[in-house]
Amino acid sequence: MAVEGGMKCVKYLMFIFNFLFWISGIALIVVGILVQTKVNGTLHITSVAASGAPIVLIVVGVIINFVAFFGCCGAWKENYCMVTTFAVLLILIFIVEIAAAISGYVFKDKIRGAFESSFNETMKNYNTSKNAKNIDNLQEQFHCCGSARYTDWFPPNEVPDSCCKVVTPHCGKNVTAANIYQEGCVSLINTWLQNNIVIVAGVALGIALFQILGITFACVLMKGIRSGYEVM
Template sequence: MSRKHHHLKGAEVSCCVKYFLFGFNIIFWLLGAAFLGIGLWAWAEKGVLSNLSSITDLGGFDPVWLFIVVGGVMFILGFAGCIGALRENTFLLKFFSVFLGLIFFLELTTGILAFVFKDWIKDQLNFFINNNVKAYRDDIDLQNLIDFAQDYWSCCGAHGPDDWNLNMYFNCTQTNPSRERCGVPFSCCVKDPAEDVINTQCGYDVRLEGKYIYTKGCVGQFEKWLQDNLIIVAGIFVGIALLQIFGICLAQNLVSDVKAVKLSCTYTP
């Protein structure tokens, strides 16, 4: 009994754990605020904030959503972790742990389902790319994202250049008045190492004249890239998972310390 009394009287919050958790989360808090700010600024530049109904009018995927969602989650988690650690608030620390644990569980579940239903995921990726091919000219951020993907993976369309027939500006119908008829975006063009300036008109009429463009689809190229970089991708996901587990352990450790201190304060010998 005397040993238990001595332990309670000597209970204290670990400053190392407390301020390490605070520093660990303030980085994510600031990054989350930056991501959120970038997303809101991008929406303001496109006039979305002044006309909120346009959010649902986007024909394809708006890349700004990534900044909004990721930034919002990081901001909330960082806030809960920072204030919870600094103020030794067990409610915020438990919220941080549960929220982070839920994200970890969702990531793990998503990874397992993606492996089990990889054919379905491939079909959804094909649908996703084709759907955004249709909306290529509707959103500048989406346009830049598609151009980056096609240039990085040396691909064109979901399965090939003819997928650009889905876009009203690039389709080959005789009634299409667009100058880009039967063409592809410049990001589909095979780059000439001798050219210092990007030729944004290199995709004009390419499917009529047979110019040099990427003929492989982005779905297949992405799969190939994933297989070639499997160790790196897996390492990144494992690293993120370990960071999440580490954060949960720190928060739970701090909660235990705070409870022990409160118990020692209420203890009467």
Template sequence: MAGVSGCMKYSMFIFNFLFWIFFPFSFQELEIDSRLFAGVDMLIAVGSIIMVLGFLGCCGAIKESRCMLLLFFIGLLLILILQVTGGILGAVYRSQVQYYSAFSLMSSQSSYQCCGLLKGPADWGKNFNTPLGSNKICECDAENPSTDLCTSFEGRLIYKTQCISHPLVLISPSGGYVPTQAPSGGRHVDSEAFKGIRDIEK
């Protein structure tokens, strides 16, 4: 029993130590592309908490400290509860997030006089003809619309250019901010941000 106990103790120490050392590097890959994400501060906070928990797990396993191991267990339990709560809230409010994301996209399109991201009105799917508030999607509301600015599509006058050619920030259905810029800006984003709003119910 003593040998098994020692093996478990050192195994717990090694795994917690490795997790504590290598976990911060998982954020370095996301640093450039996720700098403007809404949830990045929360992820950093969670990462810091996990690092502290890993340290408690290491010390508690080596010193066989019941206090440290208890704190380690409580911390893991709290993280589990937060993850479950976040998943439930995300599922419950997903439709609301998608709906208000559509309004954000509408505002961006009106400001930059563009329509869609890569495929124009096709990015909106079946919701293209669904009014959002008092405005119609991609509606060209210029006083004297020219052929360079507007074009006819399904009997409506809409903006001609796609929004990928303009610098703007889109709010994706997942709640994060997706930075997009003209191709010369060095950033790239595909039409994934539009997928979640194609099937928004009125």
């Protein structure tokens, strides 16, 4: 029957969709971990707007993998309950993502302020070994020095060795344009975050389109299974 062939096609398309959906979940987990370890993992950021974003990405990625499991098994076994569960969970995730996107837009201006405040606080306690390591890691990775600029470390008229273009012991005592990075870390890291937000937004848009496609496949397959058509 033509309907049987159509349902069979939907079944395999849904299986392929869930495989790609699973990959997208892995991508979100990786992006979340990278942001968490790159910035939030090195500074004690207390603002939910700034520190919560990478954690949300990781959690959503894990949930997507869980949902993709239901979709794959449901499609392969033609199980009505599993396909229905998959469709419901996918709709809930889609709603949560819309809410998260709105929240991200509302709080976007607070992220820089939260990061700058945390960076300055960490600089004040630079003498502790943990804070020194955190600041040094950021300054070396982003080729920056201080919060707004290198003079944030004054007095005394020297900077940490991690500000040096070529890091050597006590190189921070020679504060010259040729020797140290002079641009502040907050502006550079904020630019890095904004550039990566564009990438994350693109990935999120792609996932949203996949989700709409997945919901459509699930609804068609549910109808086919419930109607009693052979889809094997």
